[in-house]
Amino acid sequence: MVTAADLDNAAVLRNSEEAEGYLAKICFKTGPPVRTGVELEWTVHDAVDPTRPVGAERLRLALGPYAPTTLDPAATARPLPHGGTVSVEPGGQLEISSAPQRGLDALHETTDADIGHLTALLAAAGLVLGTTGIDPHRPPRSAVETPRYRAMRTAFDRDGPDGRTMMFSTAGLQVCLDAGEPGQVVERWCAVHELGPPLLAAFATARRHAGRDTGWASARMRAWQRIDPTRTRAVWPPATGGRDPVAAWIRYALDAPLLCVRRPDGNWSAPPAVTFRDWIGGALPGPPTADDLRYHLSTLFPPVRPRGYLEVRYLDAQPPGEWLAPVAVLAALLGDPVTLGLAREASAPVADRWTVAARHGLADPALAAAANTLFDLAARALDRTDLAPATQKEISHILERRLAAAERGNP
Structure with missing residues (x-):
């Protein structure tokens, strides 16, 4: 899968046209759609008292050689035995990012093996992985401090508490799918968006948070929806219409405000409402580089994000042993043109019902009907x-x- 490292990241972006050309080269890599990857995220809890905070040092000791550099700058950050890499989120959530596999069976086998290894490491330290998409026991609390996380918190705090909930309490399941051949990209891009609301509803697991019933099927997605919409709303369909996902993503990326600006002094806070396009135009001292743009892309969180491949981000973390189900559903539905066409037809009436899906899940009759057909x-x-x-x-x-x-x- 293509990354921004394939290009000259040190190049200075002197105008918007250069930035648009850079984005056009990296956002969709075309080719046969054969690989699937997964990123699994969990809250982490004390095995005896799940309401007890778990700090960075306890996580570092539990992970040992697999600890990421966000926990310890000197860490080796060794991959797990079957190739997955461990990262840690600002609330102490752990994530395994699998290597993409050419078949679901290999993905299942290797990822389950890495989950088992991670679970054993945590058990030895008296820790367990959470089982839902939001922390059901604890209020939002920072566990890991980095310049990026401090800048994110500063930016999100301007709009209320939901940014902290997202950063410190939520856990998702991300599915990574090849974009497809040139003639397939638009259909696959549209499809993974259209399938989003019924699949979000069907696999919602995040109702209880901080000891209470939130009244939402996915309080995780509620938190995402309530932070800066310029970086969290769906990219498709573009407000201006049309059927060009590359153009839609370029507009989205360049017109999103900066969330953080990397600086040597460790203060990465970005001035409010300054977009990346503004930065190119001289709004900040010094012009941005292609690497700055690549980093900016990592601060955009739409339900589907193009990263050369399609990163599906709208699913809650799943109960133990069930992560493969939503991955397999997506892979199976996108596996042949006839099935995909029927799936898009079933999803079309509810394709824009993101908030309804997060609030009501399958209690909404239209979403339940679409999910039934998709399943x-x-x-x-x-x-x-x-x-x-x-x-x-x-x-x-x-x-x-x-x-x-x-x-x-009782969905």
Whole structure:
């Protein structure tokens, strides 16, 4: 999968046209859609008292050689035995980023092995991984301080408490999919957006936060939706219409305000409302580089983000042993043109219902109907994946259980 490192990151961006050209080269890498990756995030809790704060030092000691440099600048940050890398979020959430695999079976095997290794490390330190998309026990609390995290907190605090909830309490599941051949990119880009609200609703796990029922199926997504919409709203469809995802992403990226500006003194706070386009135009001392633009992209958090591949960001963390279900659903639905066309048709009536999905989940009848159709299509398409029959059956049972729980009024 392409990264900004493929280009000259030290190049100074002297005008918007150079920035647009840079973005056009890195946002969508085309080719056969064969690889899938996953990023799994969890809150972390004391095994005896889940309401007890878990600090950075305890995490560092638990992770040992796998600790990231955000916990210890001198850390080796060794990959997990099956290739996954560990990162830590500002609230102490842990994340495993898998290496992309050419088949779901390999992704399942290697990722489960790395989860098992991480779980054992934490257990030895009296820690356990959370099981939902938001911390059900503790209020938002900072655990890790870096210049980036301090700048983010400063920026989000201007608009209220939701930024801290997002930073310190939420845990998501991200699915990374190839963008596809040139003739497939638009359809796949549109599809992963259109499928978003019913899949968000179907896999919502984040109702309880800080010891109370929030009344939202996904309080995680509620927090994301309530922070700066210029960096969290969906990129597609673009407000100006059209069917060019590259142009839509370029506008989105350049017109989003800066969240942080890297400086040697460690103060990365950005002035309010200054966009990257403004920076190119001289709003800050010194022009930005391509590397500054690459870093700016990492501070944009739409439900789907193009990173050469498609990074699907709208799913909550899943209960133990169930992370593969939403990954397999997405892969199966995008696996052939007929299934994809039927999935888009089923999702079209609810494709813009992001807030309804976060609030009501499958209690919303229209979202439940769309999810039912998507699950049926996915279950029938699983045999076209390389997953073992027993794994396919297990996924189908998870999907059936989600729908049955919604029918009982307990999604």
